[in-house]
Amino acid sequence: MTNEFKPVIVKHVVIGEGAPKVCVPLVGRTTEQLQEEARFLQTADLDVVEWRVDFFEHVHHIERVRAALLEIRAYLPSVPLIFTFRTKQEGGETDMAIDEYVQLNQSLAASGQVDMIDVELFIGDEHVRAIVDKAHQHHVPVIISNHDFAATPPKEEIIARLRKSQELGGDLLKLAAMPQSPADVLALMDATYTMKEQYATRPLITMSMAGQGVISRLAGELFGSALTFGAAKRASAPGQIPVSELRNALNLLHNQL
Numbered sequence: 001m002t003n004e005f006k007p008v009i010v011k012h013v014v015i016g017e018g019a020p021k022v023c024v025p026l027v028g029r030t031t032e033q034l035q036e037e038a039r040f041l042q043t044a045d046l047d048v049v050e051w052r053v054d055f056f057e058h059v060h061h062i063e064r065v066r067a068a069l070l071e072i073r074a075y076l077p078s079v080p081l082i083f084t085f086r087t088k089q090e091g092g093e094t095d096m097a098i099d100e101y102v103q104l105n106q107s108l109a110a111s112g113q114v115d116m117i118d119v120e121l122f123i124g125d126e127h128v129r130a131i132v133d134k135a136h137q138h139h140v141p142v143i144i145s146n147h148d149f150a151a152t153p154p155k156e157e158i159i160a161r162l163r164k165s166q167e168l169g170g171d172l173l174k175l176a177a178m179p180q181s182p183a184d185v186l187a188l189m190d191a192t193y194t195m196k197e198q199y200a201t202r203p204l205i206t207m208s209m210a211g212q213g214v215i216s217r218l219a220g221e222l223f224g225s226a227l228t229f230g231a232a233k234r235a236s237a238p239g240q241i242p243v244s245e246l247r248n249a250l251n252l253l254h255n256q257l
């Protein structure tokens with residue numbers, strides 16, 4: 001590796017050092033539901049919150065998105081918050097035209113209210129770069145992500161996608177894939193470890209989804225995944241386990257290393 005590894009520090013949280021950080025998604029459809037979830041999360045054992053804005057009923061109205069974000073922030077003022085619009089192609093709830101997607105992400109990155117944004121690798125390089133540039137102007141780290149809800153790509157392909165995310169300026173490089181077998185879970189973890197050892201200068205976030213993949217959500221400290229998603233009330237993807245159990249498992253593994 002030529003360059004040095006750089007963790008990502010958001011608010012007080014250091015992502016890329018020690019045990020994986022715990023992230024919980026907010027998946028409310030209405031502002032009231034989001035307020036209720038945010039209030040509930042005030043007492044949950046988490047490090048980071050992700051707002052999955054594709055679940056929000058008014059996601060196509062930027063002003064309403066901003067207003068809902070302020071309501072969330074009223075309950076969670078100091079927790080690092082990831083702003084994520086997950087597209088339908090990659091497991092999200094609703095469609096959005098690419099120009100609107102770019103505008104939404106650029107606008108929220110500039111809002112001063114989000115700590116990280118999630119941008120999908122496959123929206124097109126120029127769109128990724130346009131959002132990354134804007135976010136970086138506002139000192140907001142970007143997670144470049146890719147999801148396969150049907151299958152797990154081969155190890156070399158997983159590494160290629162993570163490397164591409166790094167080349168495009170991602171501050172965190174994320175890949176989620178669905179296993180069809182235990183071998184797929186191993187491929188995902190093997191790719192993560194190789195990426196971390198040989199190529200990554202930025203933290204990785206990887207997961208093998210659903211029941212078979214749960215081990216990958218626990219073992220990140222050993223194999224190189226720096227953040228893991230757990231569920232509070234409702235999961236945003238298959239395989240997320242309750243946060244308190246997640247933290248116990250992470251601590252158990254951390255204490256042996």
Ligand SMILES: O=C1C[C@@](O)(C(=O)O)C[C@@H](O)[C@@H]1O
Nearest residue numbers: 025084176207209229236237
């Ligand atoms: O990318 C991810 C990971 C995820 O899909 C998971 O499998 O935990 C959950 C999503 O909310 C998040 O944006």
